[in-house]
Each structure stands twice: as C-alpha cells, then as structure tokens.
Amino acid sequence: MLLLSGLVLLITLVLAGVLDRLFTQREEADIGQQFAELAIQATDKLDRSLFERVREVQLLANQAGLAGTASTLDDKRRLLEAMQTTYAYYAWLGITDSEGKVLVSANRLLEGVNVAHRPWFKNALKGVHLTDVHEAALLARLLQPKDAKEPMRFIDVAFPYRDAQGRIAGVFGTHLSLAWAADIEKSVMLPLLKRKQVQTLILGKDMAVIMGPKALIGTRPLQNPAFPASGASGYAVERFGDGKTYLAGYSKSQGHSFSPGLGWTVMVIQDLGAAYAPVAELRYQVLMSGVCIAALFAVLALWLAGRTSRPLDLLAASAGRVEAGDIDDIAPIPGAYREIGVLRTSLQSLLKKLKARESAMVQADRRKDEFLATLAHELRNPLAPISSAADLLRMARADEAQQRRLGEMIGRQTRHMTGLVDDLLDVSRVTRGEIALDLRPVDLREAIAEAVEQVAPLAAAKSQGIETQAGAGPAMVMGDRKRLVQVLANLLNNATKYTPAGGRIAVELSMPAERVVLAVRDNGIGMSADLMEHAFELFTQETRKTDRSLGGLGVGLALSKRLVELHGGALSVCSEGKDQGSTFVVSLPALAEAEAELAV
Structure with missing residues (x-):
C-alpha cells in the first residue's frame, strides 16, 4: 500500500514537472516572440522612414x-x-x-x-x-x-x-x-514602458552599437552572438560583455522598396531574470498545484491499495496450493474485480503452457535417450567388424586376397562411421550458424542426377525403382551444389528406408511462377499426423520397422530443412496416413536465365 501510494505520488509529481516544463517553455517562447515582434516593428519603421x-x-x-x-x-x-x-x-x-x-x-x-x-x-x-x-x-x-x-x-x-x-x-x-531614429525607437517601446529594465539597441553592420545606452555607444557588447546565424529576425538568449545574460529580440534591416537600407539590427533586450519573472511565477503555481493533486491521489491510492491487496492475497494463496500440488486449478476469487479475473485466467493459461512444456521436455528427454541408444548402436555396428578384421590381421598371416577383403571391409565401415560423424557435425554447424554456402548458379536437374546416383545402390538392394521427371529445360537456382545434392540424397535415402522392397520412388521437378519445386514421392509406410508435426525436429524417428543395416540417427530431415532455408527456400512434408506413402517438397527461388549468365 505504501509502495503504491509512493508510486502515485511520484507519477503525479513527474507529471506536474512535465506540465511545468511545457508551460514555462511556451511562456518563454511567448515572451521572446513579443521582443522579436517589437524589434521587427522598429526595423520596419526605420526602413520605411529611411525610404521616405x-x-x-x-x-x-x-x-x-x-x-x-x-x-x-x-x-x-x-x-x-x-x-x-x-x-x-x-x-x-x-x-x-x-x-x-x-x-x-x-x-x-x-x-x-x-x-x-x-x-x-x-x-x-x-x-x-x-x-x-x-x-x-x-x-x-x-x-x-x-x-x-x-x-x-x-x-x-x-x-x-x-x-x-x-x-x-x-x-x-x-x-x-x-534624431528621427530615436523618435521611432520611443514610439515602438511605448507598449513596454510597464516592463522594467527593457532597452533598445540599434547595431550597425559591424555589430557596434549605434543607438542605445550611452555606455554602449560605439561598443560591441555581444561576446558570441547567436542570432546572426538564426535568420533575419527572432529571439535568443545572449551574454553581453558586462557579464550579464539578456533575452534579446532582434530584427535585421531588409530595406524598403528601392531603398536597400543600411543593414542595421534592432535589438530589444531585458535582463533574463526580469524577462522570465512571469515564468517563475507560473512555475511556482504549477508545482504547488501538482503537490496538492499528488496528495489527493496519494490518499486515494491508499484506499485503492487496500481494496486491491485482499484479492491478490487470496490469488497468491491459491497459486501456492497449486505449487504444493494440493490442487490443479486456481479457484475463482469471490467478489473480485475484473482485473483479478483476468489475472486468474492468465495464470490458468500459464499453468497449461507450463504443463505442455513439461510434457515436451519429457518427450525431448526421451528422444535424447533414444538418440543416444541409436548412436551407440550405429557406432557399435561398424566397430564390431573393424575390430574383428583387426584381430584377424594381427593373429594370422592372411593371404593377399584376404587382406584386400579385410581392408575393404575396414574402409567401408570406417566410411560409414565418418558419415555418421559428418551428419552430427553438419547439424552442429547449422544450428550454430557456422555453415558458409558457396553460392553459384546450379542446374537442379544435375543435382537430382547426382543424388539419384548416390542412392541407387541402396534402392537396388531393395529392388526399388527411382523415376525422375525433370523436364527438358534447365532449372537454375542460386545455391551450393554440394549442399543441394546432400539435401536431395537425404530425402531419397529417407524414401528408400521407409519404402518396402519393390516399392516406387518418384522425383518430380516443376517451375511455377519464379520458383523451382522438387517433390520426392514414395509409396512406403507413410507418416502419422503427429510425426509430420515433428518430422523436421532433431532426433525424431517414427516407431516403425527399419532395416538397421541402413543406419541413421534421425538428423537428416532436420539438417535438410535448415540447408534449404539457408538457400531462401522451404521444405515441407505431407502424407495421407499409414501405408499411403509420403511426399517431401523442396521449393527454391528460381534463377532467371539472364541472371544465371550474368552470375557466370
């Protein structure tokens, strides 16, 4: 309650200070403008009289x-x-x-x-x-x-x-x-006779005083005049050679008709403190009004704080019981005002989100454990034959043919392990934004051919056919050829894994309005709605039978999506459900023929 009262008091005083600043600035500007208008009138009369x-x-x-x-x-x-x-x-x-x-x-x-x-x-x-x-x-x-x-x-x-x-x-x-100039000066200054210490100066082109107080005649009182650079007329705060600061309205002679004038400057000056005396009075009135209003609001704040604190205490007690596990929901507060109801609704929503996040964290932890188990399995599979081959080479003298077979086996299994490690490193680099693309014009048909060539042995092993529909013309994109081949190979590799032996895989290429769209379709086991929602998350794998000999860590799709996005494109998936196959679609910005030639 004290804090709320103090806050209201502080806000009110700050508001009073802001209003004081606005009012005083306006009043100061009005006073300065009055001085400037008098200087303009005097200058105009001088110019007209001199013209006559x-x-x-x-x-x-x-x-x-x-x-x-x-x-x-x-x-x-x-x-x-x-x-x-x-x-x-x-x-x-x-x-x-x-x-x-x-x-x-x-x-x-x-x-x-x-x-x-x-x-x-x-x-x-x-x-x-x-x-x-x-x-x-x-x-x-x-x-x-x-x-x-x-x-x-x-x-x-x-x-x-x-x-x-x-x-x-x-x-x-x-x-x-x-004498004529002195008469004009007196006629202009007549409205200011009620003000004290108001003086008029007429300065020549060299800023020396031509008319004014006797002590200033022939002198240059302005130390660093600001107004010559501010235009022909206006007002400024000037410091004179006597060490005093004055509010000065000024106007420079412009001549009249065919008379060019003499380039004089008329200044109406008054000591700054005397000039702004009305401002000081206004400031005092505004501040006193602010203090009174602040005191009134402070009393009102004390009353409102009491009315606010009780429902908040009840709400805090309910939140404490939820934290302790005694209840699952925050019960409505009887007689509470609307804001407490809004706060309760927000807390309820927060609780649901926290529960959902807790569930997501549990699932993520489960996926992590599954990934570690998969990683251990995938690394152990090649390590076992490598270890056996090494033992055979160490224990007996093998003939040349056997050495060659063992070496090929070690090389094949080592490449498999290297691929696993490369996948992990790529995911790490992409996640941290450390991958630099070598962007050049790439014909996506050539990238498709290279990816199909890489996956062909795996598809042949399962008697799967890969059909390519790429059209006759070039499909140019600006991209990193190596990474685009990697993306397409990942999608094809994924299709072969989850398509039964003898299945069909199709690669279709089309070019709708300024885009190059590539679709990889299969007639495999399909994907559930839940899996499609999380398909591109790291370490996500469907609970389905998979040929473990083909390997896989569940990072390929996540890596592919990030690589496509780095190319300014998008990767999506759709499936009609179980045993209905899956379709992965890559969409990339098309590179016009003229742009491709210019890039080359």
Missing part, C-alpha cells in the same frame, strides 16, 4: 528648380532652408557642382567648401545613395552645442542632379541626424 527620406531627396534632386539656370543661388538656398525648417532631422542640405564644391546650402553652412573627398559625394556619383552612420567633424563644430556630451552623428542621403542637357551637373546631398 531617400525618396524626398531624390525628388528634390530631380526638381528643375535646383538644376535649372532660372533659379538663383538665393532661391535655391531659401528652398533648402524651408525644407530644413519643415524636416528638422535634416542637419544639413547642400548642392555641389560636378567637381564637389558646395554651391549653396541651408544657412550657408559649408558653402564654398570642396567635399569631393567625402564618401557621400563619391557614392552618389556611383549610384549609392545611402552612407552609413559617421561623424562629420567640420559640420559638428558648426552645429553641435558646446555643452553636448556626445559627438553628432549623421546618415548621408545624396543624389546627382542634371542640367538642361541631361548631363550630371553636381550632387544634391543631405546629412540626416539620428
């Missing part, structure tokens, strides 16, 4: 009033100053000639200065209209307040303009301050 600035400058550069000769420099200056008044984020606007000299600018700043060496001038003539963040030292001295703590930084937008003949007459350029 590029389009404005392009339109102004194309205005005839800027390029035409009718407009004076004062007119152009007033136009630039009006635009600067309307769009305060343009820190400087100016028009140069084709050589880079500033012809006119808002508020006359840098008029007369040659800017041909400046990147924005050279890039505009090359078709590059955006220049990334930089510090303009000369312009900063003219515009930056004396009490400013940070240097002014700008983004350049410039387009070439043309004269009346369509030739490039110069460049219309602007220095765009980063």
Whole structure:
C-alpha cells in the first residue's frame, strides 16, 4: 500500500514537472516572440522612414528648380532652408557642382567648401545613395552645442542632379541626424514602458552599437552572438560583455522598396531574470498545484491499495496450493474485480503452457535417450567388424586376397562411421550458424542426377525403382551444389528406408511462377499426423520397422530443412496416413536465365 501510494505520488509529481516544463517553455517562447515582434516593428519603421527620406531627396534632386539656370543661388538656398525648417532631422542640405564644391546650402553652412573627398559625394556619383552612420567633424563644430556630451552623428542621403542637357551637373546631398531614429525607437517601446529594465539597441553592420545606452555607444557588447546565424529576425538568449545574460529580440534591416537600407539590427533586450519573472511565477503555481493533486491521489491510492491487496492475497494463496500440488486449478476469487479475473485466467493459461512444456521436455528427454541408444548402436555396428578384421590381421598371416577383403571391409565401415560423424557435425554447424554456402548458379536437374546416383545402390538392394521427371529445360537456382545434392540424397535415402522392397520412388521437378519445386514421392509406410508435426525436429524417428543395416540417427530431415532455408527456400512434408506413402517438397527461388549468365 505504501509502495503504491509512493508510486502515485511520484507519477503525479513527474507529471506536474512535465506540465511545468511545457508551460514555462511556451511562456518563454511567448515572451521572446513579443521582443522579436517589437524589434521587427522598429526595423520596419526605420526602413520605411529611411525610404521616405531617400525618396524626398531624390525628388528634390530631380526638381528643375535646383538644376535649372532660372533659379538663383538665393532661391535655391531659401528652398533648402524651408525644407530644413519643415524636416528638422535634416542637419544639413547642400548642392555641389560636378567637381564637389558646395554651391549653396541651408544657412550657408559649408558653402564654398570642396567635399569631393567625402564618401557621400563619391557614392552618389556611383549610384549609392545611402552612407552609413559617421561623424562629420567640420559640420559638428558648426552645429553641435558646446555643452553636448556626445559627438553628432549623421546618415548621408545624396543624389546627382542634371542640367538642361541631361548631363550630371553636381550632387544634391543631405546629412540626416539620428534624431528621427530615436523618435521611432520611443514610439515602438511605448507598449513596454510597464516592463522594467527593457532597452533598445540599434547595431550597425559591424555589430557596434549605434543607438542605445550611452555606455554602449560605439561598443560591441555581444561576446558570441547567436542570432546572426538564426535568420533575419527572432529571439535568443545572449551574454553581453558586462557579464550579464539578456533575452534579446532582434530584427535585421531588409530595406524598403528601392531603398536597400543600411543593414542595421534592432535589438530589444531585458535582463533574463526580469524577462522570465512571469515564468517563475507560473512555475511556482504549477508545482504547488501538482503537490496538492499528488496528495489527493496519494490518499486515494491508499484506499485503492487496500481494496486491491485482499484479492491478490487470496490469488497468491491459491497459486501456492497449486505449487504444493494440493490442487490443479486456481479457484475463482469471490467478489473480485475484473482485473483479478483476468489475472486468474492468465495464470490458468500459464499453468497449461507450463504443463505442455513439461510434457515436451519429457518427450525431448526421451528422444535424447533414444538418440543416444541409436548412436551407440550405429557406432557399435561398424566397430564390431573393424575390430574383428583387426584381430584377424594381427593373429594370422592372411593371404593377399584376404587382406584386400579385410581392408575393404575396414574402409567401408570406417566410411560409414565418418558419415555418421559428418551428419552430427553438419547439424552442429547449422544450428550454430557456422555453415558458409558457396553460392553459384546450379542446374537442379544435375543435382537430382547426382543424388539419384548416390542412392541407387541402396534402392537396388531393395529392388526399388527411382523415376525422375525433370523436364527438358534447365532449372537454375542460386545455391551450393554440394549442399543441394546432400539435401536431395537425404530425402531419397529417407524414401528408400521407409519404402518396402519393390516399392516406387518418384522425383518430380516443376517451375511455377519464379520458383523451382522438387517433390520426392514414395509409396512406403507413410507418416502419422503427429510425426509430420515433428518430422523436421532433431532426433525424431517414427516407431516403425527399419532395416538397421541402413543406419541413421534421425538428423537428416532436420539438417535438410535448415540447408534449404539457408538457400531462401522451404521444405515441407505431407502424407495421407499409414501405408499411403509420403511426399517431401523442396521449393527454391528460381534463377532467371539472364541472371544465371550474368552470375557466370
């Protein structure tokens, strides 16, 4: 009961832990996705706003009033100053000639200065209209307040303009301050004002901070950034150079319309502990709920354990009486629940199987004893003439003819013993999977002829006829010729043993769909149903009269079946019963003519 209660408690707590993990992972993903969405919004606004600035400058550069000769420099200056008044984020606007000299600018700043060496001038003539963040030292001295703590930084937008003949007459350029980007940042971060310690960083292509906390401007805070390889947007847990770990939503600028953007990356970051504070609260709630549920289930388990233990005790007592031999069956348990009935039925089935297995073991033990007796008899039969021949050779001087007869007898009996030992060794090798087949294309008709030749003397001794129906065409299989001949010889030898003198044995060969089927039929004493069921088991022999001079250990059929199966085939037997003869059928995969030629 205590064990069951503890198990229920453990399962409940594990389940609570799994649910906690699922919920916290989902919550963490939701928070990270919120940060990523904010970064995407900020990036989109930056890209769209930058596109608007590029389009404005392009339109102004194309205005005839800027390029035409009718407009004076004062007119152009007033136009630039009006635009600067309307769009305060343009820190400087100016028009140069084709050589880079500033012809006119808002508020006359840098008029007369040659800017041909400046990147924005050279890039505009090359078709590059955006220049990334930089510090303009000369312009900063003219515009930056004396009490400013940070240097002014700008983004350049410039387009070439043309004269009346369509030739490039110069460049219309602007220095765009980063104030517009700061306004976008504030508008995006407004929904996160309720969160503490949330910050926004804008990083350049070199991963240096362009906008963000003053302490990070110009630095590269990410030690080993994971997000650049993760795609254009998403979220990640990042470790900064200050040693703290942050949850960071990020999005990389993709540009908008014909404006390619500057490749900036916007990051929305928060200290990991603060970011996942809701997750910690959720984890606490889930775990406390799990503890309460576990306690409830533990009480219920104690009650169920009591109800379960009594029928189990009664069932165990009945099983003990069966073991002691007092009863043969496990009696039904009164008032037991369905599972106890199922368990009792299973135990009853197990008892029947154990009894059947015990009976099978007794039969196997009997067959083993019979086999040992047969083996002793089979080995003693050749040993007796060998021993007698040896005694004759030792005791008297035999003439040459007698020596030859004795030698032939010794050789014949020795070969018989060798055959017995070879059969045992083959069975052992096959059983342990140690036989290696020499697979080659084999015409089964030739294997039949060789097997018939081997068995012919035994059949002739009993005046038995062996009839072969092999057809005219080849019957090719992929196999080990020696082993296939061994299988066929075993089947023929078995047929001659159990067919009376003067009986008939037929070998029939057919080739149904992609198979080669060989049947060995006899009109002998037949086989009982029980023997057919165990015919291919080791050491199985029918209780019938057999000519002991022919020998046999009862392993031939078992060995033949295993050899056929190693060839990918099957061996089966059928018999109509006593004195109705037997038919052994070997089925092997056929080898197509093209495959046979290719194998050769």
